Structures are given as C-alpha cells and as structure tokens.
Amino acid sequence: MPMPSKRVLVLLVHPHLEASRINAALARAARDVEGVTLHQLYHAYPDGFIHVAAEQALLLAHDVVVLQFPLYWYSVPPLLKTWLDEVLQNGWAYGQDGNALHGKALRLCVSSGGDPDDYGRHEQQFTLAELLRPLEASARYCGMRYLGHVAYGASENVNAHLSDWAEHYAKQLTALVAGDVPADFDSR
Ligand SMILES: Cc1cc2nc3c(=O)[nH]c(=O)nc-3n(C[C@H](O)[C@H](O)[C@H](O)COP(=O)(O)O)c2cc1C
Structure with a gap:
C-alpha cells in the first residue's frame, strides 16, 4: 500500500545564491521533486522585511519543513534568524493557543565550509x-x-561532489514526501 503523501516546504536561506555551489545544486534538485515547494527567503524578501502572514500561511499548507542554509559562524544566516523571530509568534507557534505547527516535522539541510564529519x-x-x-x-x-539534519560540504573538490549530493538530497526529499523516514535518516 503506498504511503500517504506529505507536503514538503524547503525554505532555502542563502544570501548569495548566485555565488553558491552547494545550495544552488541542492535547490535545483529540490525543485524537481514532486510534492516539494521551494521557497527562497532572500529572493522573496530582498529588503529583509518578511511578510509574516504569508510565511505562516505557507507553513500551514505543508506537513514537513526543511530549513536549507549554509552554516554561518556555527549558526544560521541573518534572514533565517529574523524569520524565526518574526514568523514563530507567541499565540501562533507557541504559548496560549499557539499550536499552528503541532504535529508538523522539521528537517535541516546544512552546507559547511569543510567536511561535516570533521565537526566534533x-x-x-x-x-x-x-x-x-x-x-x-x-x-x-x-x-x-x-x-x-543532513549536511554537505568539502574543503576541496566541491564541484566533484555536487551531482552525488544533489541526487542524495533529492532522495531524502522524496522519502519525506512519501512519509518514509528511515531510522538512520539523521546522518549522511
Ligand atoms: C559569513 C560566513 C560565515 C561562515 N561560517 C562558517 C562556519 O561557521 N562553519 C563552516 O563550516 N563554514 C562556514 N562558512 C562557509 C560556508 O558555510 C560555506 O561557504 C557554504 O556552506 C558553502 O555553500 P554554498 O556553495 O551554497 O555557498 C561561512 C561563510 C561565510 C560567508
């Protein structure tokens, strides 16, 4: 019996996508996966002012949210921090009656400057x-x-890895759409 289909929202947050290798390749892969909505925050809000109601409506319309971003100073790019601060409001995402996201799932897709396995x-x-x-x-x-999370990065020969990473990411997104999350999903 086929698994139920989930609506997956990929929130791509990269301030310089035109110069990106990893996230640009991953975004091209994500765009081709049926059931995935790709939403580029820096493209949607070049002036940095987030349309909170539109973002909340997008979240409500999906079952799984994937935050895709490059690691910046061991953290998120600034617009993603703003998005968290402004969109996940008290009384909507948490606090009294703040149950809009209950039961939804969050996955992270992170790119790093070196091999993610070197962390730790x-x-x-x-x-x-x-x-x-x-x-x-x-x-x-x-x-x-x-x-x-899933993480992609290499200190050398990044271009040589891009097609493998894109294929791997597409498979992960396909699994999320299918509602099929394996036990070892956490690592790559
Ligand atoms: C401001 C800034 C901070 C960064 N901080 C980190 C970091 O803390 N850890 C890391 O592994 N890479 C760091 N990097 C490298 C980026 O994460 C890396 O270049 C990016 O993930 C590569 O993906 P892309 O090809 O999509 O740009 C930083 C880059 C910039 C510009």
Whole structure:
C-alpha cells in the first residue's frame, strides 16, 4: 500500500545564491521533486522585511519543513534568524493557543565550509548536531517532530561532489514526501 503523501516546504536561506555551489545544486534538485515547494527567503524578501502572514500561511499548507542554509559562524544566516523571530509568534507557534505547527516535522539541510564529519573532531570541538540544538529546541518548543539534519560540504573538490549530493538530497526529499523516514535518516 503506498504511503500517504506529505507536503514538503524547503525554505532555502542563502544570501548569495548566485555565488553558491552547494545550495544552488541542492535547490535545483529540490525543485524537481514532486510534492516539494521551494521557497527562497532572500529572493522573496530582498529588503529583509518578511511578510509574516504569508510565511505562516505557507507553513500551514505543508506537513514537513526543511530549513536549507549554509552554516554561518556555527549558526544560521541573518534572514533565517529574523524569520524565526518574526514568523514563530507567541499565540501562533507557541504559548496560549499557539499550536499552528503541532504535529508538523522539521528537517535541516546544512552546507559547511569543510567536511561535516570533521565537526566534533580536530579543531572543531562540537558536532553539527550540538551546534544545531537551538533549531532542534525551537522545533520541539513549537510541538514539531524534529527529524535531524543532513549536511554537505568539502574543503576541496566541491564541484566533484555536487551531482552525488544533489541526487542524495533529492532522495531524502522524496522519502519525506512519501512519509518514509528511515531510522538512520539523521546522518549522511
Ligand atoms: C559569513 C560566513 C560565515 C561562515 N561560517 C562558517 C562556519 O561557521 N562553519 C563552516 O563550516 N563554514 C562556514 N562558512 C562557509 C560556508 O558555510 C560555506 O561557504 C557554504 O556552506 C558553502 O555553500 P554554498 O556553495 O551554497 O555557498 C561561512 C561563510 C561565510 C560567508
């Protein structure tokens, strides 16, 4: 019996997509997956002013949200922080009657300057899962199921990896649309 189909929203947050290699390739892959809506925040709001009601309506219309972004100073690009601050409102996403996101799921797709597997080793003290805890905590606070992260990055020969990463990401999104989340989904 086919699994129920989920509506998946990919929120792509990259301030310089025209110069991007990883997120640009991942975005092209995401665009081709049936059931996925790709929404580019910096494209939608070049002046940085977020249309909160429109963003909330988008969230309501989807079952799974994927935040896709490059790691900036072990954190998110500034417009994603603004989006979190302004869209996830008290009384809507949390607090009294704030149950709009209850039962939805959150997944992260992160690009990094080097190999994600180096996080937690060598000079990088913390694992990516540890660094991403604020987003995990925020998801849980809003009653969302946290589906962990997938990360792509390499210090050398990035171009040589792009098609594999794009294919891998497309498969992950396809699994999310199918509602088919394997136990080892958290890692790549
Ligand atoms: C302001 C800034 C801060 C960055 N901080 C980090 C960081 O903390 N950790 C990291 O691995 N890479 C960091 N990078 C590198 C980017 O994450 C990396 O270039 C990007 O993920 C590559 O994806 P793209 O090809 O889509 O741009 C930073 C880059 C910039 C411009």
